[in-house]
Amino acid sequence: EVQLQQSGAELVKPGASVKLSCKTSGYTFSNYYMSWLKQMPGQNIEWIGNIYGGNGGTGYNQKFKGKATLTVDKSSSTAYMDLSSLTSEDSAVYFCARMVPTLYVMDAWGQGASVTVSS
Amino acid sequence: DIQMTQSPSSMSASLGDTVTINCLASQDIGNYLSWYQQKPGKSPKLMIYGATNLEDGVPSRFSGSRSGSDYSLTINSLGYDDEGIYHCHQYYEYPLTFGSGTKLEIK
Numbered sequence: 641e642v643q644l645q646q647s648g649a650e651l652v653k654p655g656a657s658v659k660l661s662c663k664t665s666g667y668t669f670s671n672y673y674m675s676w677l678k679q680m681p682g683q684n685i686e687w688i689g690n691i692y693g694g695n696g697g698t699g700y701n702q703k704f705k706g707k708a709t710l711t712v713d714k715s716s717s718t719a720y721m722d723l724s725s726l727t728s729e730d731s732a733v734y735f736c737a738r739m740v741p742t743l744y745v746m747d748a749w750g751q752g753a754s755v756t757v758s759s
Numbered sequence: 760d761i762q763m764t765q766s767p768s769s770m771s772a773s774l775g776d777t778v779t780i781n782c783l784a785s786q787d788i789g790n791y792l793s794w795y796q797q798k799p800g801k802s803p804k805l806m807i808y809g810a811t812n813l814e815d816g817v818p819s820r821f822s823g824s825r826s827g828s829d830y831s832l833t834i835n836s837l838g839y840d841d842e843g844i845y846h847c848h849q850y851y852e853y854p855l856t857f858g859s860g861t862k863l864e865i866k
Contacts, residue, residue, distance in 0.1 A: 675855070684763075685803070685846060701854040719770035735802055744850045745793055747814070749802035 642657040644736055644750035651756045656726055660753050662719040663735030669717035670694040673739035675746055676710060680732045688697045691719060691741055726757045761785050761849050765858030773866045776837045780861045782830045782847035791851035794823060794832045797860075802810045806845075807832060839865050 662674065675690040689700035691710040698710050702707040707730070709722040719736055734753050737746035762785035772778045782792070790810040795803035805814045807823035810830055820835045834841055842865050849856040 667803040684859050685848075685857040689858075699853060702855070737802075742809065743793070745805065746806050746848075746850075749804075751831075752802050 642738065644748055645736075646736060646750035648660045649754040651758065652726055654727055654757055655757055656757075657722060658726065658755060660663070660721045660734055660736075660748050660755070662721075664717045664719070664738070668737070669712075670714055672741060673684045673712075674712070674719040675710070675737045675739050676719075676727045677733045677737060678704075678709065679735065679752075688721070688734075693717075693719070708733045718721060723755065726755075728757050731755060731757045761788060761856050762853055763847050763849055763858040764854055765861055766778035766824050768859065769799060769862040769864070771836055771864040771866050774837055774839070777833065777835045778837060778863065779834075780832045780845050780847075780863075782832075782858050784828045784830070784849055787828065788849045790824070790825065791849055792823075792830045793848045793850065794821075795846045795848060796841075796843050797846060803833055803846060834863075837865055841865060 643665045645663045650658050665759040670693045673690045673692050675682050676688040678686045682685045688704045688708050691698045696712050736750040739746050764783040766781050792810045794807040796806050797803045806817050806821055810825045811823045822833050823832045844860045844862050846860050
């Protein structure tokens with residue numbers, strides 16, 4: 641069974657950074673992309689970027705360049721997303737989602753991680 | 760960026776009804792369109808991909824169609840478990856984009 645297990649909720653201060661994790665199991669990590677997405681209440685889901693598990697190659701939504709940095713650890717089949725210089729606009733639920741290489745469909749998602757930016 | 764205009768924003772229907780949710784792409788996306796169902800506090804679940812292909816394990820009551828740049832999700836024989844928010848999503852071009860969601864309530 642494919643599983644994506646995300647790290648827990650975070651409460652962080654403005655200006656700080658946070659690193660979210662997405663630990664996977666049940667499939668060959670290096671054969672798939674991992675996307676990261678942002679969901680704020682009442683707003684469209686936003687795609688932040690993706691990273692290839694095999695070589696760590698990345699692609700970002702221009703809107704999130706400089707805000708998000710994606711990395712992987714193949715040895716533990718885990719994807720990470722660093723969010724920097726946090727403001728209240730970064731308060732949201734963040735999802736990781738596996739992307740099928742040839743279809744580019746996101747077919748399995750983590751449970752989501754809530755990030756709250758507050759002093 | 761490709762805009763996905765989804766309608767209606769919310770709807771209410773009765774058990775056993777048939778409902779249709781629509782999504783209009785701002786430019787050609789071919790069949791690179793998927794539909795997700797999301798329940799409160801949960802992550803989106805893939806229902807349809809390639810505009811018309813049913814994801815494994817999804818009931819055949821769900822179907823997707825396309826007419827030009829108009830895409831539709833139809834749900835037959837509505838059940839209580841179909842309540843949730845439905846999102847359309849284009850993966851034709853980066854950045855990937857989503858519609859604004861349709862909240863479906865079962866009366």
